[in-house]
Amino acid sequence: MFGRIENEDSIDTKVGFSPGSLFSSFTSQDREAKLTFTFIPHQILLNKDHEFFEDGDIHRHLYLQNLSTCPVYDSPTARQCEFRCHISGCSQVFSTVEEYEHHYNTLHRHMCSSCQRSLPSARLLDIHIQEWHDSLFSILAERQDMYQCLVEGCSLKFRTREQRKDHMIKIHQYPSDFMFDKAKRIKKINIANKNRQQKGTSMEVSMSGSEPEDVCQVLSDQPEEEEYMELNHSLEPAHHKPTETTAQQRETLLQVSIYFKSQMAHYFLHGAPHDSNVFPLDLQSMCNDPECIH
Amino acid sequence: MWRLNAVRHKAGRQGSDLEEFKFKRRAHEKELRRARKDSKLVSKILLLNDDENEEDGTMDTLASDQVLELFKMVCQGRDLVKKEADLRALRKALRSPSAHLVLIRQQSSIAILVTNLRGPSPQCRLEAVRCLHELSQSPHSEVDSWRLRQATPYLITFISGQSPKFTELCLYTLGNMCPDSENVRNILLAQGIIPALNSCIQIHRTNLAVVEAVGFTLSQLISANYVTGRIIPAVLASGLIPHLLSVLTPVLTPDSQFGLGPVIECAWCLHYLACSNVDNGALVAQGTLLRCTSLLVTLGGAVAKGSIEEGMELLIWPLLRCVGNLLLSGPLGALQPQLNDSRLLAALCAFPQAFLQTHPALARESVWVLNNLTSAAAADSSVFCSALFYLNLVPVLIQLLPFSHGINIMVLRVLGNIAHQGREYCLHLAQAGLLPALCATLKMADPEVVTFSLEVLGQLVASDPQLAEEFVRQSGLPVLEAIQYSNQETIRLRAKHLLEHHLPPHCTVDTSASP
Numbered sequence: 001m002f003g004r005i006e007n008e009d010s011i012d013t014k015v016g017f018s019p020g021s022l023f024s025s026f027t028s029q030d031r032e033a034k035l036t037f038t039f040i041p042h043q044i045l046l047n048k049d050h051e052f053f054e055d056g057d058i059h060r061h062l063y064l065q066n067l068s069t070c071p072v073y074d075s076p077t078a079r080q081c082e083f084r085c086h087i088s089g090c091s092q093v094f095s096t097v098e099e100y101e102h103h104y105n106t107l108h109r110h111m112c113s114s115c116q117r118s119l120p121s122a123r124l125l126d127i128h129i130q131e132w133h134d135s136l137f138s139i140l141a142e143r144q145d146m147y148q149c150l151v152e153g154c155s156l157k158f159r160t161r162e163q164r165k166d167h168m169i170k171i172h173q174y175p176s177d178f179m180f181d182k183a184k185r186i187k188k189i190n191i192a193n194k195n196r197q198q199k200g201t202s203m204e205v206s207m208s209g210s211e212p213e214d215v216c217q218v219l220s221d222q223p224e225e226e227e228y229m230e231l232n233h234s235l236e237p238a239h240h241k242p243t244e245t246t247a248q249q250r251e252t253l254l255q256v257s258i259y260f261k262s263q264m265a266h267y268f269l270h271g272a273p274h275d276s277n278v279f280p281l282d283l284q285s286m287c288n289d290p291e292c293i294h
Numbered sequence: 295m296w297r298l299n300a301v302r303h304k305a306g307r308q309g310s311d312l313e314e315f316k317f318k319r320r321a322h323e324k325e326l327r328r329a330r331k332d333s334k335l336v337s338k339i340l341l342l343n344d345d346e347n348e349e350d351g352t353m354d355t356l357a358s359d360q361v362l363e364l365f366k367m368v369c370q371g372r373d374l375v376k377k378e379a380d381l382r383a384l385r386k387a388l389r390s391p392s393a394h395l396v397l398i399r400q401q402s403s404i405a406i407l408v409t410n411l412r413g414p415s416p417q418c419r420l421e422a423v424r425c426l427h428e429l430s431q432s433p434h435s436e437v438d439s440w441r442l443r444q445a446t447p448y449l450i451t452f453i454s455g456q457s458p459k460f461t462e463l464c465l466y467t468l469g470n471m472c473p474d475s476e477n478v479r480n481i482l483l484a485q486g487i488i489p490a491l492n493s494c495i496q497i498h499r500t501n502l503a504v505v506e507a508v509g510f511t512l513s514q515l516i517s518a519n520y521v522t523g524r525i526i527p528a529v530l531a532s533g534l535i536p537h538l539l540s541v542l543t544p545v546l547t548p549d550s551q552f553g554l555g556p557v558i559e560c561a562w563c564l565h566y567l568a569c570s571n572v573d574n575g576a577l578v579a580q581g582t583l584l585r586c587t588s589l590l591v592t593l594g595g596a597v598a599k600g601s602i603e604e605g606m607e608l609l610i611w612p613l614l615r616c617v618g619n620l621l622l623s624g625p626l627g628a629l630q631p632q633l634n635d636s637r638l639l640a641a642l643c644a645f646p647q648a649f650l651q652t653h654p655a656l657a658r659e660s661v662w663v664l665n666n667l668t669s670a671a672a673a674d675s676s677v678f679c680s681a682l683f684y685l686n687l688v689p690v691l692i693q694l695l696p697f698s699h700g701i702n703i704m705v706l707r708v709l710g711n712i713a714h715q716g717r718e719y720c721l722h723l724a725q726a727g728l729l730p731a732l733c734a735t736l737k738m739a740d741p742e743v744v745t746f747s748l749e750v751l752g753q754l755v756a757s758d759p760q761l762a763e764e765f766v767r768q769s770g771l772p773v774l775e776a777i778q779y780s781n782q783e784t785i786r787l788r789a790k791h792l793l794e795h796h797l798p799p800h801c802t803v804d805t806s807a808s809p
Contacts (some may be wrong), residue, residue, distance in 0.1 A: 019312075032791065033752075033756075033791060033795070036788055036791045037748075037749055037752050037788060037791070038749075039712040039746070039750075041668065041669035041675070041707075041709050041710065041714050041748040042669050043621060043622050043665070043666045043670055044618075044662065044665060044666060045569075045571065045619055045622045046615070046619065047570070047571070048517065048565070048566060048569045048661075049568050050572070050658070051699070052658075052662070053615065053659075054327065054330060054655070054657030055653070056611040056612075056615070056655055056656065056659065057330060057335060058323060058326050058327060058330065059607070059608065059611070059653070060562065060608060060611070060612075061326050061335060061337045062319070062322070062323065062326065063608055064337035064338075065322070065337050066337060078650045078651055078654035078657065078697045078698070078699055078701065079654075079678070079697065079699065080697060080698070080737075081696055081697065081698045081702060081738045081739065081740060081743065082394060082698075082738065082739040082740075083369040083737045083738055083739055084737075084738065084740075085737030086737075086744075086776050086777050086779055086781075086785075087774075087776065087779040087780075088779050088781035089781075092779075093739055098739060099735055100737055101737075104776060108776065108779070109772070111791050128556075149477065153428045162456045198772065243748050257568070286627075
């Protein structure tokens with residue numbers, strides 16, 4: 001399977017890889033590997049006009065034309081490769097590995113796959129997913145303490161974000177302007193919207209004044225970034241619903257779902273009541289959510 | 295040797311002259327690159343004459359009527375001594391390019407020069423050929439070699455003659471005429487330039503200046519664009535090859551006057567012959583591969599010791615290319631007898647180390663030759679792959695991975711070739727420190743580098759679970775996870791495959807969400 005490819009005019013990367021020597025059987029994994037990995041060792045023949053030979057030819061002709069040597073050499077020197085962030089849409093380039101890794105760890109590590117936000121640690125990512133993308137969370141949070149303290153090792157939980165924040169300020173001595181669970185945005189446009197949405201629920205309003213500064217800090221990669229729980233480098237995430245509902249509405253919904261479940265259970269077990277109008281009407285009167293479809 | 299000597303004069307420039315020189319050189323280089331892209335890269339040589347070395351500064355450019363006056367005197371003169379003086383004056387006038395146009399437009403000017411070229415007086419012949427030589431390298435397109443074709447049968451005849459200086463001038467004149475036109479080359483071929491070159495190199499084999507001139511002329515003949523199918527087979531059949539090879543002696547104490555000039559020219563001829571791929575089997579059969587590799591070994595030894603001569607890269611370059619292409623002339627196993635000096639591998643690794651900063655393209659071509667050695671049929675290449683480990687050369691290759699200009703890609707090919715040999719080779723590669731190096735190359739900006747890195751990595755981790763674990767220990771998993779967000783699908787697929795099938799723990803991200 002090793003090729004001798006003659007008269008190849010270009011050094012393209014599209015050459016084949018045959019893992020046949022490594023895999024003893026033809027599993028579907030092997031077949032997949034054969035399609036994915038394509039490198040085959042092969043010799044390369046180059047004709048005299050190939051661009052691979054350009055620099056050498058130029059050097060020869062400079063010599064023939066009496067211009068080759070110069071005390072201080074002036075021709076292209078080997079460059080160290082640059083490093084590029086692979087995250088689609090980011091594409092920033094760095095000259096050292098360290099710079100790249102710092103960038104990646106700051107902006108792309110522990111990324112939430114639902115909303116593309118990057119969190120500083122795996123634990124905070126878990127908390128984020130739970131608090132923002134778990135649809136049952138807000139419902140359960142009404143009945144029990146769900147908001148965990150963000151400090152590693154502290155196992156306390158709280159009923160509201162506010163309470164958690166108070167705890168972290170009082171007990172763990174966090175500064176009051178610490179960005180607890182507010183999303184930072186790279187694009188300034190969304191700041192105003194976010195403020196409006198968050199108004200009812202948090203005390204982050206007081207921090208809105210410092211927002212532009214925070215955005216600038218995010219953009220310029222200052223160490224202060226480390227304080228932020230979330231960094232958002234995309235637009236309003238698709239899956240994240242703003243928490244518009246009040247506490248009372250949430251209570252209603254909870255009751256509705258419990259009720260609905262028991263009604264359905266009843267239906268299945270005993271059949272529908274003859275007066276089926278009772279069912280929808282009950283729900284409609286109970287539900288205050290303007291978006292309720294019933 | 296006229297060239298390196300002349301260059302040494304230039305090396306003495308100082309101060310603002312140097313800056314100007316560098317500026318001119320950079321501009322000139324740009325022109326050459328453009329010319330190469332247009333397939334018009336051509337160079338012509340102008341020999342300096344002894345009496346000009348003595349004179350200082352530039353000649354006064356003569357007015358056209360003065361040039362014509364000189365020419366008239368040449369036409370009319372009967373006294374040979376006087377004619378010689380007139381020809382000399384004309385020749386000096388021709389040092390200024392504007393005089394070329396004057397002369398070429400004069401009716402029968404070339405015929406008159408040719409008459410003197412074949413005339414009875416040796417001194418007149420010498421001056422006449424010098425005049426033709428000036429014209430042969432004229433910057434004016436009007437003064438092309440077709441206009442000078444009347445001279446060629448005589449020039450060709452004379453190169454089989456005995457006088458070295460005269461022969462040298464004839465050779466360089468012919469060499470300057472070769473690249474201009476297909477028609478001229480056909481005429482030269484028909485008039486027997488190749489057998490003439492063959493006898494010339496034998497007659498003058500001890501005269502390095504003439505040997506260099508033969509090499510130059512031959513290289514011009516065979517490297518010209520649109521080379522007809524007839525030239526190279528004629529050269530191969532002519533018996534020139536053994537003589538070219540005899541010039542490539544691995545003697546590295548070059549004649550102080552001539553330097554590496556003759557060897558350089560012959561090496562470039564061999565490169566042009568090999569890359570044309572007309573009959574590389576014949577080249578190999580006549581010992582080309584053996585001779586080129588021996589010389590590379592000698593040069594590699596010198597380079598490794600740190601004694602890099604001025605102009606050495608001009609010799610290394612064509613040798614590398616010749617060897618690189620000749621490796622495809624037949625199954626590698628059949629070429630084994632010519633390749634049994636393992637120091638060749640050491641030389642091929644010494645060149646990149648030495649020339650990385652000054653000539654990165656040479657480093658890249660050196661690794662290309664390694665690719666051709668390690669990528670033939672598995673049984674044939676395994677000896678070279680093993681030798682790379684035995685000579686502890688793999689770490690040297692790994693050290694080249696940070697460098698662009700195509701160097702790291704070629705190195706990754708070689709490492710991929712070695713990994714392909716099997717599990718034992720993969721283990722050795724890992725021992726040499728390849729896995730942490732791959733962690734770095736996977737982060738590079740060039741997607742080709744990343745793709746090749748994934749290929750090599752794939753080979754390694756698939757060959758032995760130990761290597762997969764080692765990769766994870768080297769913190770390789772986060773790198774692959776990051777790669778899954780790449781905007782190149784081919785890269786994402788490879789990374790995903792590795793994460794799913796070969797690396798613990800299995801951490802895949804749903805890439806269908808990626809844009």
